[in-house]
Amino acid sequence: MRRADRLFLIIHALRGRRTALPARQLAQTLAVSLRTVYRDVADLQLSGVPIEGEAGVGYVLRKGSDIPPLMFNADELEALVVGTRFVRAFAGERLANGAQAALLKIEAVLPPELQQRASRSRILAPARWYEAKSGLIDRLHEAIAAHRVLQLDYRDEGGRASARAIEPLCLAFWGGVWTLGAWCRLRADFRNFRPDRIATFEATGEIFVETPERGFAAYLRAAGGDAETIDA
Numbered sequence: 001m002r003r004a005d006r007l008f009l010i011i012h013a014l015r016g017r018r019t020a021l022p023a024r025q026l027a028q029t030l031a032v033s034l035r036t037v038y039r040d041v042a043d044l045q046l047s048g049v050p051i052e053g054e055a056g057v058g059y060v061l062r063k064g065s066d067i068p069p070l071m072f073n074a075d076e077l078e079a080l081v082v083g084t085r086f087v088r089a090f091a092g093e094r095l096a097n098g099a100q101a102a103l104l105k106i107e108a109v110l111p112p113e114l115q116q117r118a119s120r121s122r123i124l125a126p127a128r129w130y131e132a133k134s135g136l137i138d139r140l141h142e143a144i145a146a147h148r149v150l151q152l153d154y155r156d157e158g159g160r161a162s163a164r165a166i167e168p169l170c171l172a173f174w175g176g177v178w179t180l181g182a183w184c185r186l187r188a189d190f191r192n193f194r195p196d197r198i199a200t201f202e203a204t205g206e207i208f209v210e211t212p213e214r215g216f217a218a219y220l221r222a223a224g225g226d227a228e229t230i231d232a
Helices: 003-014 023-030 034-046 074-090 093-107 112-119 130-134 136-146 216-223
Strands: 051-054 058-061 148-155 161-173 178-184 189-193 198-207
Touching: 003 023, 003 034, 003 058, 003 093, 023 034, 023 058, 034 051, 074 093, 074 112, 093 136, 130 136, 136 148, 136 161, 136 198, 161 189, 161 216, 178 216, 189 216
Parallel strands: none
Antiparallel strands: 051 058, 148 161, 148 198, 161 178, 178 189
């Protein structure tokens, strides 16, 4: 867990408490050592956060200095929980971890009854999707963010192989398959590629620059708002 996340959770663990929260309990919740908790609390105090208490006794926020909670209703919170489940199942490891960390921060400031209701949601997601579990989505996502030209060894629906140099622009999940939207240099046009049909791929070392004619906005225009209409 990042230090910034720990500091956030410490503050909200103390929010609204009338009795001191033992440092050992904080350490167990955050899965860190007591020394780390002592250091983090000392840093928060030095930065002006009104925490009172000491090591061996426990900590509280100074009376009258409570921090207002985030305001979510039950439907909003359930949507966040369900969204996290779907991200964990279908997206890459990086986004799954980010979604879980964000939900942890939100739950830290909610009353228990809302937390319990959200956790009982009957909308579930399956075990991790193959592309998510294999790390493929993470690697493609990173290539999109870094504007890396990729060389694909690709198989079409009939199993025919082709070599494609592409400029990856986006990923889309259609409920059954992922597609990778890209500018295909072989076809000199936009194309969608299914990650499960990519035999191998590697970065060429070239960085591409999106232009009005072949960037993400142009890709969406070419798709008419529906990226599924562009076939590889």
